[in-house]
Amino acid sequence: MLSWQQIKGDFPLLINKGKNLIFLDNAATTQKPKQVIDAIVDYYTNWNSNVRRGIYRLSEEATDHYEKSRENISNFIGSSDPRQLAFVRNTTEALNLLAYSMGHNLHEGDEILLTIMEHHSNIVPWQFLQEKGVKLKFADINEDGTLDMEDFRNKLTRKTKVVSVTHCSNLLGTINDAAELAKLAHDNGSLFILDGAQSVPHMPVDVEKLDCDFLAFSGHKMLGPMGIGVLYGKYDLLNGLPPFNGGGEMISQVYTDHSTYADAPEKFEAGTPNVEGAIGLSAAVDYLRNIGMDEVRSHEKDLISYTLKKEEEHHIDILKSYGPRDMEKRGGIYTFNLGEFNPLSMSEGLINEQIRVGSNVHPHDVATGLDSSNVAVRAGHHCAMPLTHRLNVVATSRASYYIYNSREDVDLLFESLEKIRRLYA
Amino acid sequence: MTDEEISTEILLDHYRNPHNYGQIEDANEKLIEFNPVCGDTVQITIRIENDVVTDIKFIGRGCSVSQGSASMLTDKVKGMNIGEIKKINQEDILNMLGLKLGPSREKCALLSLNALHKCISNHEKKTHGGN
Numbered sequence: 001m002l003s004w005q006q007i008k009g010d011f012p013l014l015i016n017k018g019k020n021l022i023f024l025d026n027a028a029t030t031q032k033p034k035q036v037i038d039a040i041v042d043y044y045t046n047w048n049s050n051v052r053r054g055i056y057r058l059s060e061e062a063t064d065h066y067e068k069s070r071e072n073i074s075n076f077i078g079s080s081d082p083r084q085l086a087f088v089r090n091t092t093e094a095l096n097l098l099a100y101s102m103g104h105n106l107h108e109g110d111e112i113l114l115t116i117m118e119h120h121s122n123i124v125p126w127q128f129l130q131e132k133g134v135k136l137k138f139a140d141i142n143e144d145g146t147l148d149m150e151d152f153r154n155k156l157t158r159k160t161k162v163v164s165v166t167h168c169s170n171l172l173g174t175i176n177d178a179a180e181l182a183k184l185a186h187d188n189g190s191l192f193i194l195d196g197a198q199s200v201p202h203m204p205v206d207v208e209k210l211d212c213d214f215l216a217f218s219g220h221k222m223l224g225p226m227g228i229g230v231l232y233g234k235y236d237l238l239n240g241l242p243p244f245n246g247g248g249e250m251i252s253q254v255y256t257d258h259s260t261y262a263d264a265p266e267k268f269e270a271g272t273p274n275v276e277g278a279i280g281l282s283a284a285v286d287y288l289r290n291i292g293m294d295e296v297r298s299h300e301k302d303l304i305s306y307t308l309k310k311e312e313e314h315h316i317d318i319l320k321s322y323g324p325r326d327m328e329k330r331g332g333i334y335t336f337n338l339g340e341f342n343p344l345s346m347s348e349g350l351i352n353e354q355i356r357v358g359s360n361v362h363p364h365d366v367a368t369g370l371d372s373s374n375v376a377v378r379a380g381h382h383c384a385m386p387l388t389h390r391l392n393v394v395a396t397s398r399a400s401y402y403i404y405n406s407r408e409d410v411d412l413l414f415e416s417l418e419k420i421r422r423l424y425a
Numbered sequence: 426m427t428d429e430e431i432s433t434e435i436l437l438d439h440y441r442n443p444h445n446y447g448q449i450e451d452a453n454e455k456l457i458e459f460n461p462v463c464g465d466t467v468q469i470t471i472r473i474e475n476d477v478v479t480d481i482k483f484i485g486r487g488c489s490v491s492q493g494s495a496s497m498l499t500d501k502v503k504g505m506n507i508g509e510i511k512k513i514n515q516e517d518i519l520n521m522l523g524l525k526l527g528p529s530r531e532k533c534a535l536l537s538l539n540a541l542h543k544c545i546s547n548h549e550k551k552t553h554g555g556n
Contacts, residue, residue, distance in 0.1 A: 341486060343464065359441075362465075362488035364533065394464035394486075424437065424489075 004299060007291070008404040010034055022375045022409045027170050027198060027333055027382075027400035029220045032284075036223055039283035040276050051275055052249060052266075066275045069282035070265070076285045077196075077215065078206030079232055086231045086238070086265035087278050091197040092121035094216030094231035095164070097268060098193060099125035101241040102162060108133030111159040113190070115139040115147055115176075116390050117169040120383040122195050126164070135159075141390065145172040145323040153184065160190045167199035171384045171398065172323035173304070173333030175199070182211045191237070197221055201402075202300055202331055204293040213237050219277060224284035228277025231268065238264045245270035296403055300332030303401045303410060307334050310414045316421050318359060322391060332401035335382075338366055338421060341394045361424045363395040369423070370397075373416035375409075432523035439496035440489040445503075446496070447482045454548050458540035465491040465533055469499075469540045473548055477506045483537065490522070490530050495537035497521055507545050513538060 008014055010033040014021065023031060043065065049056075051063040067082070074082040088094045106112075112126050116138045126136055137160075139152035156163065163185040168175045178194050185192040194212040199205055201222030207215050214237070219228040233241070243250055243261055247270035252260040261267050288296065305327050311319065321336040339360025361369070367379035379397045381388040388395065399413055426434075448455070452470035459466050465487030472480040481503055483495045501521065502510050518538050519526065526534055 341464070364488040364490070364530065368530065424441075 004403065004406060008406075010287075011404055012037065014404060020374050022373075022405075022412055024399040024401065024405065024409065024413065025376050025378050026402035026405070027221070027398065028378055029226070030201065030223050030402050031404065032223055032225070032280075033287055035287050036225065036280050036283045040225060040280045043276050043279045048275075050272055062275060066273065066278050069278040072282045073230060073278075073285050074232075076289060077200065077230075077232060078208050080208065081235055083263075083265055084232055084235050084238060086233075086268035087273055088216075088229045088231050088268070089227055089274070090218040090220070090229035091119075091195060091216045092218075092229075094214075094229055095121050095193075095195065096125045097231060097244040098164075098214060098216070098241075099129060100244050102191070103129045103132070103134070104242050106132070106134050106161055109135070109159060110161045111135045111137055111157060113137050113139065113152070113155055113160045113163045113185075115152070115165055116141055117147070117172060117174060117384065117387050118164075118166055119170055119195065119197065120385065121197075122164055122166060123386065138386070141172070141174075141387075144325065145169075145174050146326075146329055147174065147176050147181075152181070156184060156188050156190070158188075160185075160188060162193065163188075163190045164193035164195065166195040166197075167205070168202065168331045168333075169323070169384075169387070170198050170333065170400075171335050171382045171387050171396065173331040173335070174324055175203075175329050175331055178210045178212060182213075186211070198331060198333070201288075203297040207232055219281035219284065222281075222284055223287055224281035225277050228274050228281050230281075233264070235264065239267070241268075243267050243270070247271045249273070291403065299403060300401050301327050301330075303405055303407065304330055304332050304334065306407050307399075307410050307413075310410055311336075314414045314418060316414075316417060318361075318421065319417065322396065333398065334400070335396045335398045337363065337393060337396055338417065338424070340392070342392050343389060343394050359424055361420060363397045365424070366397045366417075366420060369420040370413070370416050373412065373419065375399075375413055375416050377413075428523065429525070436489055436493040436497075436522060436524065439493040443483075443492060443496040445482045445499035446484065448484055449480050449482050452480075453551075454544040456540050456544050456547070458536055458543065460487070460491070460532060460536055465536055467491065467495050467537045467540050469495075469537065469544055471541075471544050471548075473507065473545075476508070478502050478504065478510065481541075483540075485537075487536070488530075488533055490524075490526065490533040491536045494518060494522055494534045498537050498541065502541065507548070510541065510545055513541075 011031045013031050047062045049058045049062045051066045070085050071082040074085050137155045140148045142148050167178050182192040191213045193214040196215045196217040200217040215232040220226040250267050250270040252262050318339040324330045363379035370377050377399045380395050449470040449472050455470045457468045467485035469483050481499045485492050
């Protein structure tokens with residue numbers, strides 16, 4: 001049985017900071033184990049050269065490392081063919097690629113079905129298509145923060161060409177039933193895209209079992225380096241998409257008046273790729289596989305259920321938290337407010353309401369207060385403004401867990417929240 | 426108590442019991458400043474007579490830094506002439522608060538100063554704008 005405390009010892013930054021950092025902003029990015037840092041250093045120390053085009057051994061070796069990384073990550077998500085993975089910068093770029101490339105085949109009146117719990121990266125790229133008359137629809141949530149399946153079914157129509165949904169909400173922690181949503185989409189003749197930014201790092205994800213057509217995720221949220229992400233697509237679907245960026249590597253032949261393109265995944269990897277990133281992400285995948293994704297998931301499940309238990313024990317009068325309390329549907333994300341600030345209607349609200357803040361503590365003050373106890377959390381709208389407004393608040397504070405967090409971190413979070421509550425009372 | 430703790434206590438006192446909270450009926454300038462990043466909001470109403478601020482009030486919603494600094498700033502500028510007010514800069518506000526704020530919180534601190542400067546600028550356009 002592995003020790004979570006031992007795991008913490010693999011992370012140089014966490015060792016250096018010691019008690020001065022309780023890092024609870026893992027939904028934003030994660031710290032890196034020395035195995036990942038070493039892999040990147042090893043690449044630059046021993047293998048660095050441009051991939052694919054060099055007709056010399058060093059370049060061939062670099063290419064080999066790059067492609068082996070693709071294969072390793074492909075296996076990790078249950079993809080049987082590494083050509084189904086294109087390396088991109090992050091989830092955001094993967095979703096922009098999809099919206100742009102799929103947009104060529106979308107027409108006025110076509111619909112895209114999203115949910116109200118999407119990150120901005122799964123909303124804004126699709127909004128660009130509104131210019132050509134494509135319509136966006138948003139499935140709502142239930143009171144408990146789960147997806148309103150009835151609303152989803154109602155909004156899935158004959159016109160729905162694409163369904164793009166987050167696997168796990170970065171704000172509510174809600175885990176959506178991806179397999180069920182994929183089935184509904186496919187039965188309707190729609191393509192199904194899964195935003196795996198908050199799921200691939202935290203739980204077993206098997207693209208073939210889930211039957212998603214496309215999956216997007218980021219390396220830096222799963223112990224890997226920044227600037228590397230993955231777009232997975234079923235091979236024929238991925239290869240069938242028009243290219244996104246043009247340039248070197250993605251072409252077959254170039255003439256002055258036209259070009260022909262390489263097959264996927266090269267087709268979507270214009271320019272010199274982030275080789276260091278791919279190798280670092282592959283090392284992160286090895287690290288996670290060594291722990292076991294089932295173990296990762298149970299550790300986080302333990303932390304979030306412990307969090308909700310502490311919440312009830314401390315019973316801070318003005319504390320309100322969001323998201324499902326059924327642990328099967330909840331990832332390791334705890335979003336809350338110490339008193340809610342509701343959005344203002346600028347035209348009338350200020351003047352008519354004579355607003356007083358009372359003892360409510362603004363999320364910015366919560367985050368600053370926690371920071372003074374060395375607890376790092378995120379405060380704001382978490383790149384999910386539509387969801388924040390749906391919850392009728394201007395902002396929230398969020399603690400999000402990963403493998404190196406412990407129950408002691410949760411204890412400290414609540415002790416610090418008590419302190420802040422007293423300070424503002 | 427350290428200086429930092431005293432400054433925090435003063436700020437929180439302004440936050441809980443803001444000075445000059447409300448609005449002036451016969452204001453010559455009224456302006457709402459809004460920070461789209463965090464939703465902090467401050468509305469300022471101001472009465473200026475012969476280039477001197479005779480009264481100023483604010484209404485707002487947001488964090489302790491944005492609301493507390495609005496309360497302190499409105500105290501500070503009452504009775505000042507607009508020439509003096511225009512000279513108030515970012516550093517003055519941070520000194521007034523006496524807190525070490527990171528770059529992300531400085532924006533909150535400057536919300537009310539930005540609103541005030543816009544009020545003054547609008548007022549000048551009306552009175553000295555040559556129309």
